[in-house]
Amino acid sequence: MEERIIIIGSNGQIGTELAIALRAKFGGKQVITSDIRDPQIPDSSGPFETIDVLDKQSLRLLFTKYRPTQVYLLAAMLSATGEKYPRQAWDLNINGLLNVLDLSLEYNVNKVFWPSSIAVFGPHSATVNTPQYAIMDPNTVYGISKLAGERICEYYHGRYGLDVRSIRYPGIISWKAAPGGGTTDYAIHIFHEALKNNTYSCFLSADTALPMLYMDDAIRGTLALMDAPADALHIRSSYNLTGISFTPAMLADEIGKILPGFTMTYEENDPRQAIADTWPDSVDDTEARKDWGWEPQFTLADITSDMITNLNKIHN
Ligand code: AKB
DSSP states (O other): OOOOEEEETTTSHHHHHHHHHHHHHHOGGGEEEEESSOOSSOOTTSOEEEOOTTOHHHHHHHHHHHOOSEEEEOOOOOHHHHHHSHHHHHIIIIIHHHHHHHHHHHTTOSEEEEEEEGGGOOTTSOSSSBOSSOOOOOOSHHHHHHHHHHHHHHHHHHHHOOOEEEEEEOEEEOSSSOOOSOSTTHHHHHHHHHHHHSEEEESSOTTOOEEEEEHHHHHHHHHHHHHSOGGGOOOSSOEEOOSEEEOHHHHHHHHHHHSTTOEEEEOSSOHHHHHHTTSOSSBOOHHHHHHHOOOOOOOHHHHHHHHHHHHHHHHO
16 A cells, blocks of 8 residues: 655654655655744655644645545654743644544544653652653653643544554654754754864753663654554553663763763753653663564664764764
8 A cells, every 4th residue: 555644743853854764665755744844954855735733724634635644743842842831832732632633533544653752751750760651740741741642642542443653752862953942952962062162061960861762763663663563562652662871971971982072061950950850760661672673773882973973074
């Protein structure tokens, strides 16, 4: 069967690279990118539509025009920006999801992908190797919206049979497109500043461990989940997934091995610290490994050297 895939929110950090991967796999014209913003990396190999996921009428026209077999919904407001605009974060993250789930049912979409996050965990969740099923008491609007979104996805699967699939992404590190408004973004900014100034002022403390994933692994994992047979997937809320966990100090050490003399200072009282403090240090992704063969490939050393090699090409 020929796939027609719509990516909503295709111009952010993940969407940009997912579009490249999906177009390589299914053909440029089979993948319709859409966003409220212009592309970070223009790509004329397939259609692009300007769309606001909260405008259900326009979204309906998009579904009518392309009759998608698969939909990826990536439009969202992340943790740090969400704390500045809680009402808008809730609206975008929840009503955007409901619009897409409803239209996917109405238009008989075969598969829907929606990303959740480690932000679904909170101050009372286990912090080390946080299990799939843990106490979940997120206290950011982003985390609350992701947890509600997970429950809604599972509900649409159980109640209506919609084949919706999801991953709880950790921090995602990449060099092609800029991240936007997350707590884990320090792990990207650090590379740009290291190459420009050989120093970085980090908004998280030296010992704040967080689960992270390199973009190549994130894309490979997302496509593997979407390729898995439906009956192999017994989690319809969202799968825990991780690559490696590290602290800012560990990342600075690794960068210093490639860029001698690199220094790091630490800011105090950044509001993102309070968010990071409620998130897991590491997560247990056994269920993803069991159900659809998840296995990360990039170590901290691999990520560091790949980021520096690629950003060097851009900076020079
Ligand atoms: C954020 O920091 O808000 C995101 C996330 C972990 O979901 N990168």
